Amino acid sequence: MKFADLGLSPELLKSVEKAGYTEPTPIQEQAIPPVLMMKDIIGIAQTGTGKTASFVLPMIDIMAAGRRRALMPRSLILEPTRELAAQVAENFEKYGENHDLKMALLIGGVQMGDQIKALNEGVDVLIATPGRLMDLFERGKILLNGCELLVIDEADRMLDMGFIPDIEFICSKLPEQRQTMLFSATMPPPIEKLSKQFMSNPKRIETTRAATTNKDITAFRVNVGQRQKRETLEWLLENDHVETAIVFANRKTTVRELNKSLQRRGFKSGEIHGDIDQNQRNAELQRFKDGEINILVASDVAARGLDIKGVSHVFNFDTPWHPDDYVHRIGRTGRAGAKGRAFTFVAPEDAEAIDNVEKLTENKIKVFGKDDVRVELKDPSKGDEQKPKPKRERQSREEDEEKPARKPRKRRDESEERPKRSTGRKPPREDRDDAVPAGEWNGPQPGFLGVSATK
Structure with a gap:
């Protein structure tokens, strides 16, 4: 199946194609058509499956028609962290370049001034973390009774971070007649309860068993x-x-x-x-x-x-x-x-x-x-060669050049004293090596596998 088969507008398909995508992922294939049909959905999908685009793309087409009003966002996306909110905003900018949509990002850690200014001018899409949204709502800087569409993303993470009471409060201030989407990697009982309380006959989409890990x-x-x-x-x-x-x-x-x-x-x-x-x-x-x-x-x-x-x-x-x-x-x-x-x-x-x-x-x-192990391994019994020091990204050439320069410093009268000091340091190192149990990987020295690494 191609993106063109999902019912998205030609303008949106151009943006998708420009971003380098031609075929939708399973969650996108199953979620986008019902979202365009204004149905509530519950999407259960592991991370990295293209979940964000499954609600961003249809929202762009849905929000393309309508009028903005000051302080009253037309749609709301709730994210648990600032980073997630910022990434969703990037998705809207990338895919919505051919649409006249105004977006605002409400997150903590930045000044409120520009956020309040954007709300006063009217926004089609509001992307927010619960904490900053609650703060602005309590200050009377935002009204939620004009919101037609709600997305609760990473719901299980919201639960972990203690945001469920805030989400319940926010949902209570939204119009009853709205479209709601909930996405989560897992569906613990409190999230099931939340969906039953605030969603209307949602379509359940599960592209993978909860808590499974990616086969790749x-x-x-x-x-x-x-x-x-x-x-x-x-x-x-x-x-x-x-x-x-x-x-x-x-x-x-x-x-x-x-x-x-x-x-x-x-x-x-x-x-x-x-x-x-x-x-x-x-x-x-x-x-x-x-x-x-x-x-x-x-x-x-x-x-x-x-x-x-x-x-x-x-x-x-x-x-x-x-x-x-x-x-x-x-x-x-x-x-x-x-x-x-x-x-x-x-x-x-x-x-x-x-x-x-x-x-x-x-x-x-x-x-x-x-x-x-991805490096060549050799048996240390074949020789007592010193393990080569692995190269690092920023290792300076000066370090390599300094080592031979130190040799002339050794005087003959000191040569008898220096071995005494070095031998005093060796036992702790040997003790550490001896303390590493035999078997599978047990430490950084290649000896943990009974072999040494060479580049």
Whole structure:
């Protein structure tokens, strides 16, 4: 089936074709016709399936007819995070270029002045996070009784973030006669209740079983001690053919510390989390999209909905506390038919968390082992050769040139003392190596597999 078969206008089809798309994804194929027929729908689809376009495209055609009024948006899209709201806005700008539609973006972290000005001029499409929308509503800066169409996106994430009471309040202020669309990766009981309360005979569209993972993603678990995580991550970043990667951590402090550590080690990395203001977030995301950095360290604020092409790897530096977050995190790779690899670091204390993930996905995550390594491996028993230091993106030539320059500094009278100092340092290193258990992947040194890596 082609987009032309879905009933979209010629102007909209031109925009879709310009964006490089010809065939709709399953969720788009099933959702767009009933939306154009003004039916309520519930869309259950995993991330990366083209869900956003399944409501953006028909909304553009629906909103093409009608008159704007000050303070009274004609349609409303609710998103759980600023990043998701901004990406939906980008979709409207891209696909709506041939339509005379006015859009406003209401998100926190930016000044209200321009947002209020846009509302006063009248908007066809309002994209908002619940917090900023409630703030403006309570200030009397927005009226919701002229809204003809409502989209609640990432409903299960809204539930996780505690937004359901706000959504219930917002829905109570909307006209009863309206079209409502709800999209979610999973359908827990509170979301089912919400749909029954505020939707009218919705058509249910489920393109994949809830909580399943994308078939284009090869997922691994890496059994590793808490203290070996950073070294393990660095080894994988250098040896697993990583083009671009998103590294997720459970805490904002871990995100900051890990990003600094990667930068010190010469990696081109950036960070995004809840303590960074919106302008900085946008700038960091743009640097990642433009290729200035190829590693983005993130908290779960960025886990849902970020649509960045070409992410080859996802690393769960921490096993996610909530199993649903696992699905959404690894969904940043393997998008739009591309292949991706996802690694989850599992420390001994993460046993229950990874067990919950496997129960939810109904799938055992493969332990990363010898056969999965992407570099040439050799048996260390053949020689006591020193492991070559992997090259990093920003490793300076000066470092390589400094090493031979140090040799002349050694004096003969010092040569007897220097070995004493170096031998005093070796036992801790040997202790660490001995502490690594045998078996599958257990640390950054290629010795974790009983072999060493060569480029």
